[in-house]
Amino acid sequence: MRIRVLTLFPELIMETVQTSILGRALEAGLLDVRAVNIRDYAFNKHHKVDDYPYGGGAGMLMQAEPVYLAYEAASKDLNKNTRVIYTTPQGKTFDQKMAAEFAREEDLVILCGHYEGIDERLLEEIVTDHVSIGDYVLTGGELPALIMIDAIARLIPGVLHNAESADTETFENNLLEYPQYSRPEVWHDKKVPDVLLSGHHENVEKWRHEQSVRRTLAARPDLFERYLSEK
Numbered sequence: 001m002r003i004r005v006l007t008l009f010p011e012l013i014m015e016t017v018q019t020s021i022l023g024r025a026l027e028a029g030l031l032d033v034r035a036v037n038i039r040d041y042a043f044n045k046h047h048k049v050d051d052y053p054y055g056g057g058a059g060m061l062m063q064a065e066p067v068y069l070a071y072e073a074a075s076k077d078l079n080k081n082t083r084v085i086y087t088t089p090q091g092k093t094f095d096q097k098m099a100a101e102f103a104r105e106e107d108l109v110i111l112c113g114h115y116e117g118i119d120e121r122l123l124e125e126i127v128t129d130h131v132s133i134g135d136y137v138l139t140g141g142e143l144p145a146l147i148m149i150d151a152i153a154r155l156i157p158g159v160l161h162n163a164e165s166a167d168t169e170t171f172e173n174n175l176l177e178y179p180q181y182s183r184p185e186v187w188h189d190k191k192v193p194d195v196l197l198s199g200h201h202e203n204v205e206k207w208r209h210e211q212s213v214r215r216t217l218a219a220r221p222d223l224f225e226r227y228l229s230e231k
């Protein structure tokens with residue numbers, strides 16, 4: 001999958017995706033991420049890309065043209081009709097289902113929002129998906145872009161090794177994960193639940209399912225409702 005990120009902080013994007021599992025996926029050629037610096041497409045010698053908003057008000061706005069030029073440069077080797085995701089708290093909330101949908105694309109462009117906003121005409125012209133990572137406000141779209149890239153990339157076949165894919169069920173059946181334990185059997189006077197040491201596979205599965213249900217009910221009543229209605 002090819003992902004192009006339009007940003008003011010390309011180093012932040014590239015440093016992060018070169019780390020750990022995503023870094024391994026880049027090296028294996030399963031993923032090709034490039035961050036394009038919008039500032040490189042400023043048309044003045046100070047590399048300024050923002051200006052005052054018409055109608056007044058606090059703050060500056062990212063101008064349409066530099067973002068558009070960065071988009072054109074970034075997407076020229078991508079498929080036509082590639083989806084362009086704009087990171088914004090005004091968007092649809094990102095979830096596992098959306099990650100799975102984006103993971104089926106061959107190419108993606110992500111436009112990182114800017115704390116002061118971007119000229120609406122540019123958004124109308126190129127953006128296909130307005131996406132938020134949750135109901136809180138961040139200073140920019142780089143962290144949301146990285147979160148989305150991480151969630152999308154791990155769904156690309158081959159990116160996770162078998163041992164790492166063990167938790168793919170989370171959210172697929174609308175239940176949270178059950179608790180897990182490793183050696184030693186006793187730590188700080190806390191003992192691993194007997195059933196896990198019993199070797200009785202059926203009882204283990206039953207216990208894990210019960211724990212998942214309890215946790216979901218306690219921490220995520222909204223998800224629990226979905227579990228009940230969709231199971």
Ligand code: ADE
Nearest residue numbers: 087088089132133138144
């Ligand atoms: N930019 C600022 N806050 C954001 C959020 N919650 N999601 C996506 N982009 C953002």
